[in-house]
Structures are given as C-alpha cells and as structure tokens.
Amino acid sequence: MVEWKISDGLTDYSEALDAMETRANALVDGEADELIWLVEHPPLYTAGTSAKIEDLVDPDRFPVFEAKRGGQYTYHGPGQRVVYTMLDVGKRGRDVRAFVCQLEDWIIETLDQFNVKGERRAGRVGVWVQRPEKPKAIDGSLAEDKVAALGIRLRKWVSFHGLSINVEPDLSHFDGIVPCGIHEHGVTSLTDLGLPVTMNDVDVALRKTCPFLDG
Numbered sequence: 271m272v273e274w275k276i277s278d279g280l281t282d283y284s285e286a287l288d289a290m291e292t293r294a295n296a297l298v299d300g301e302a303d304e305l306i307w308l309v310e311h312p313p314l315y316t317a318g319t320s321a322k323i324e325d326l327v328d329p330d331r332f333p334v335f336e337a338k339r340g341g342q343y344t345y346h347g348p349g350q351r352v353v354y355t356m357l358d359v360g361k362r363g364r365d366v367r368a369f370v371c372q373l374e375d376w377i378i379e380t381l382d383q384f385n386v387k388g389e390r391r392a393g394r395v396g397v398w399v400q401r402p403e404k405p406k407a408i409d410g411s412l413a414e415d416k417v418a419a420l421g422i423r424l425r426k427w428v429s430f431h432g433l434s435i436n437v438e439p440d441l442s443h444f445d446g447i448v449p450c451g452i453h454e455h456g457v458t459s460l461t462d463l464g465l466p467v468t469m470n471d472v473d474v475a476l477r478k479t480c481p482f483l484d485g
Contacts, residue, residue, distance in 0.1 A: 272304040272357070272482050276473060280348065281309040283316070283335055290430040293356045298426045306482065307354040308473060313347035313440075315447055318421050328446035339431035341395060341421035343447040349439035349459070351472050353432045357482060360427030370395075370422065372481055373433050377418045380435065383475035384465055388417060394452060396420060399463065407454070415458035416449065436460065437472050 286309060296302035313332045318341035325343050326334065332345075346352055359369050374390055377397045381388040388397040397418040404413035420433035436459035444457045460467045477483070 325448035331446040355432040379479040
C-alpha cells in the first residue's frame with residue numbers, strides 16, 4: 271500500500287528532512303507503508319551531493335541546505351509542487367535507472383494532462399520543454415527550459431527525496447544559483463508557459479498518472 275499525503279501551507283525544510291528520514295527508516299524496517307508526500311516549501315536552496323560551490327551565485331539570498339540527494343543546486347519555494355517519494359525500489363526490480371525513468375515518465379504524463387510536451391534530454395536530469403518563441407541556441411537548436419527537476423537518495427533500496435514541478439513560483443528566485451549546474455538553458459513554469467493552472471489541478475493530475483498507486 272502506498273499512502274498519499276498532501277500538506278497544506280509551507281512545510282519547513284528541516285522538518286521535511288527529518289520526516290523523510292524517519293519514514294524511510296521505518297519502511298526499511300518493515301514498520302510503515304510507502305509514502306508519496308506533496309508539499310510546498312518557503313524559499314530556499316538545496317545542495318545535492320554533486321553541487322559545486324561556484325554554482326551558488328547568491329549564498330545570502332535564501333537559506334541553503336545540504337540535501338544529501340543526488341544532483342546539484344536547486345530551488346524550492348511557494349508555487350512549486352514538491353513530491354517526496356518514500357518507496358521500496360527493492361521490490362520494484364532494484365534498478366535505479368529504471369526508477370528514475372519512472373519518475374520522469376510520471377512528470378511527462380502529468381504535464382501531458384495540460385497539453386504540455388515534456389521531454390528528457392541526454393546528460394540533463396529533469397524534464398524540459400522547447401521554447402520556439404525564444405531566440406535559438408548558438409548551434410541553431412530551439413531554446414529549452416526546465417519545468418521539473420528530480421533527485422533521489424536510496425537507503426537499503428528505499429528511496430526518499432523525489433521531484434518538483436514548477437507550477438507558479440517566482441522564477442527570479444532561481445537566479446541565485448546555477449540550477450542543476452546547467453548554464454545554457456533556462457527555467458520555466460506552467461504559468462510562464464501561459465497555463466492558468468492551480469496547485470490543486472497539478473495534484474489531481476499527479477494522482478491520476480501516478481505509476482506507484484494501486485487502482
């Protein structure tokens with residue numbers, strides 16, 4: 271059984287880390303069900319295990335947390351749906367790459383509910399959208415922006431951390447970091463793409479397309 275939980279308001283990041291640790295440990299010990307937890311955070315930056323200090327452009331702008339997840343620097347804040355996935359990857363084949371692909375597919379299918387075409391890109395974790403209305407890249411390719419990020423951690427084949435989808439965050443808050451270490455591409459959101467989508471709309475789409483729920 272996978273529990274589905276949505277927290278109202280803004281969830282303190284340190285409290286979220288503690289809650290994830292506790293739930294993951296209980297899941298490892300067979301004392302709790304799997305959990306998908308949807309939250310919003312106050313403005314903050316998190317550093318993954320591959321973060322480079324030079325990518326923290328404005329270290330005094332918001333609190334910075336060591337997340338111990340995979341990946342580099344990312345931003346969390348109001349208007350962004352963060353989805354924490356405390357799931358048993360062991361019983362799902364013990365294939366980390368396949369699990370990450372499942373998370374990416376989940377994001378892509380969620381975006382498809384709003385007629386947004388999200389895409390993977392080799393060497394760039396996360397989900398991207400083409401921006402034909404923007405100037406082309408130096409190599410002549412279409413401009414692309416990231417609309418969703420992901421980063422996980424495993425403990426004895428139990429995952430925690432997860433993914434985030436930009437619904438209506440303040441995109442200028444990403445300026446304090448080099449998101450995921452990628453200089454040449456930007457960041458977008460559903461509202462930036464011209465969609466009047468609410469957080470509840472996204473939550474409904476996430477649940478409808480979730481590959482981890484029974485029924």
